[in-house]
Amino acid sequence: MRIRATVAAVSGALALSALAVPSAQAVDAPSFRDAAAAAIEADRNAPAQRSTFAAAAAVGDLDVSFSGLKIAAAVKVGTTNKVSTTVTYKITHGADVDIHSDDFATGPYIYKGSYEQPVNLLLGDNPATCTSTSATTATCKGKIDVYPAYDELINSDAGTWKAGGLALNYATEEFADQGAMGSTKVQRISRLTVNASPEPVKKGKTITVTGKLSRANWETHKYHGYSTQSVQLQFRKKNSSTYTTVKTIKTSTTGQLKTTVKASVDGYYRYNFAGTSTTPAVKAAGDFVDVK
Incomplete structure (x- = not known):
């Protein structure tokens, strides 16, 4: 999948080991964008799991699932300027998952192509902010940040993209990943x-x-x-x-x-x-x- 160069350099199962320390605690730790992209890419590259993916089902070891995602109907992108769009969604998590811990992060993403083998992926620079609505549920708000000047997109990427949600635990290296939660059009201004x-x-x-x-x-x-x-x-x-x-x-x-x-x-x-x-x-x- 195509991701901004700084992200694409971090891939495969080895990249997941970088999730062990939150970026706030270590100078060399990856950003949320890097960590999320690495988790998704390692997830998609795992042969044992690939055949079991269901387009709308959460995968991963972290007890988190996603619902109620809302995103703009279109994300209009020019030639150089950064473009951001806000995404809201809900999460349901196990009682043992502390979503307010420094080790926990969640965020939305959008992808072009299939869930199993996306041809491109766009995420946010920072994790979403979540507000608990019960002991095991929360509402979250995050962003998708697009940098056309960094060659994140090619012209054939224009059109319909699907949206998903991701959650990470930096300490345990567990994650939850769910696709096909909504869609948007990424358009050429x-x-x-x-x-x-x-x-x-x-x-x-x-x-x-x-x-x-x-x-x-x-x-x-x-x-x-x-x-x-x-x-x-x-x-x-x-x-x-x-x-x-x-x-x-x-x-x-x-x-x-x-x-x-x-x-x-x-x-x-x-x-x-x-x-x-x-x-x-x-x-x-x-x-x-x-x-x-």
């Missing part, structure tokens, strides 16, 4: 521009409306044109708050947009993209045209 000209224009004359639809490329860390996508040209009169669709056109192979309309009254033109499963919807800011 989109941008859309518009320019209507000439300005001003005589009534009845032709207005040319140009623009460009682009989206984040996670491999080049730049924005590239989104080709052959349907985009609506919309218009609203000067004193109106409502846009109406004039026509629908498609972007070129480089994401360019260009069409013409007849000038009638003063107003604003904009392009509107409805979005896809891999790319969020976006609207350009309206460009005003003064009709004489």
Whole structure:
């Protein structure tokens, strides 16, 4: 699975031995992100367990299970800036599991592909915070932190990811891992521009409306044109708050947009993209045209 380089270097069964000391107690101990990724990878690499995985069942020796996970419908990621999204869930644990101990940590994660063999995995930098609701239950809140500048994602990762929960005991090296608790879309942020000209224009004359639809490329860390996508040209009169669709056109192979309309009254033109499963919807800011 692809994980940020600093995490991927810690893998296999040997990595679990690093969980023995919490990072707060040892300078060289792994961060929560590293420890959680190592536990998941070692778990997935254990041949004896792999054939027994059930997509929604908790595995591991730690007596913790997860339920009620909630995550945003979409996580929109650009080319360089860190993106975080909050996840809430509930845990049920054995009476002998002290979730408030320094040795205990839990957090959410999302994965692309199957639970047994994910092609990519995203976690949070820090463990979730949990509030006990009874002697054996708690509500937890954690984050998924995404760093596109560190090559955590490639373009084919865009789309639907599933969510899971993990709990670790640093002292005993036990863990609990549960997948298929929810889903979200990890999307490539989109941008859309518009320019209507000439300005001003005589009534009845032709207005040319140009623009460009682009989206984040996670491999080049730049924005590239989104080709052959349907985009609506919309218009609203000067004193109106409502846009109406004039026509629908498609972007070129480089994401360019260009069409013409007849000038009638003063107003604003904009392009509107409805979005896809891999790319969020976006609207350009309206460009005003003064009709004489």
